[in-house]
Ligand SMILES: [Zn+2]
């Protein structure tokens with residue numbers, strides 16, 4: 001009986017994996033008997049688990065072929081323990097997360113901002129919902145500014161008129177000027193607060209999205225992270 005021996009070392013995103021599979025002609029069609037998967041990325045976790053090959057699939061894409069390497073990068077156990085590294089990275093990038101949502105294990109990873117400031121603003125504004133929100137707020141801000149400028153102009157230019165009219169009613173000009181000034185301050189304060197709240201309402205959701213949209217690159221120690229896959233002839 002001839003035995004085919006396969007030894008392959010691969011390095012992907014800092015994870016060095018080693019496949020050592022001995023395959024007999026009877027299992028050359030891919031029908032492995034028992035597959036032994038060993039992962040040593042974390043000493044606190046059990047390093048070895050034995051399943052029938054058909055039960056081991058990537059928990060994300062639900063597939064597994066002989067030339068793809070499955071890793072167990074977190075504390076999940078059983079059939080949910082195994083995942084393809086590219087599948088896991090793709091998923092983490094999609095959800096902008098650096099921990100396993102099942103066991104809450106925090107992956108050793110590098111996070112980089114996916115978009116620069118200008119690019120993130122462009123993408124944010126391009127979204128129809130955000131664009132409509134920005135447009136409606138711009139219209140409101142323009143109207144508010146126009147009304148505020150109009151009221152300030154009326155107060156300043158009409159001050160003399162108000163003083164004369166108030167004098168006819170026996171009101172001292174100091175009171176009139178004081179009243180108009182307070183009115184002016186209230187208008188300005190209202191304008192500034194409204195504008196601030198509108199900008200904050202626009203800024204915060206974008207800022208949160210921008211900061212949490214990251215590219216996640218998993219970093220498992222190359223010296224201790226190893227997958228060994230053996231198939232035995234049954
Ligand atoms: Zn997969």
Ligand SMILES: [Zn+2]
Nearest residue numbers: 074076100103
């Ligand atoms: Zn997990």
